[in-house]
Amino acid sequence: MAFTERRKHPRHACGLAVEVQPAGETSTLSGYLADICLGGCYISTMSPLPPGVPVVVSFGANGEHAVITGKTITSMPGSGMGIEFTNPAKEITRRIQELIEQINQEDANLAI
Numbered sequence: 485m486a487f488t489e490r491r492k493h494p495r496h497a498c499g500l501a502v503e504v505q506p507a508g509e510t511s512t513l514s515g516y517l518a519d520i521c522l523g524g525c526y527i528s529t530m531s532p533l534p535p536g537v538p539v540v541v542s543f544g545a546n547g548e549h550a551v552i553t554g555k556t557i558t559s560m561p562g563s564g565m566g567i568e569f570t571n572p573a574k575e576i577t578r579r580i581q582e583l584i585e586q587i588n589q590e591d592a593n594l595a596i
Contacts, residue, residue, distance in 0.1 A: 492522075492523050493522040493523045494521060495519040495520065495521045495526070496519060496520055496521065496584045497518065498517050498518070498519060498520055498583070499516055499517070499518070500543050500544070501514070501515075501516060501543065502514070502515055502516060502517045502525075502542065502543040503515075503541075503543070504527060504529070504533070504539050504540070504541055504542075504565075504567075505539060505540045506533060506537050506538070506539055507537070507538035507539060507540065507553075512542075513529055513532075513533070514529070515528050515529030516528045516529075517543055518564060520580065520583065521584070522569075522577060522580055522581065522584075523568060523569055524554065524557070524566060524567050524568040524569050525541065525566075525567050525569075526564055526565070526566050526567070527541070527565055527566075528563065529564050529565065530561075530562055531561070532559040532560060532563070532564055532565035533559060533565055534556065535557060535558060535559050536556060537555060538553070538555050538570075539554050539555060539567060540552070541553075541567055541569075550576060550580070550583075551576075552576050552580075553569070553571070554569045554570050555567070555568055
């Protein structure tokens with residue numbers, strides 16, 4: 485059986501600290517942004533939320549802070565969870581694109 489790629493956007497590896505807050509909850513989960521794209525991200529955490537939970541993802545990069553709404557799509561206990569962004573605003577999409585460009589630039593500098 486052949487693997488079919490379902491992602492609309494290429495993923496970019498990163499290692500930023502991130503907090504995830506389930507919608508309507510006051511508590512947060514900490515983890516690391518393992519990869520990101522314009523449509524979602526994968527968060528490494530030991531205790532991921534189950535699929536289908538609406539969440540708010542919060543992280544900072546380059547002195548800027550991003551807060552993005554999403555929902556959990558995959559959950560792998562002991563590993564992490566996949567998040568699909570839900571209607572990110574144009575400003576958030578711009579910040580995600582800038583982060584991806586920075587990651588690509590850092591990768592290019594490491595290759596030199």
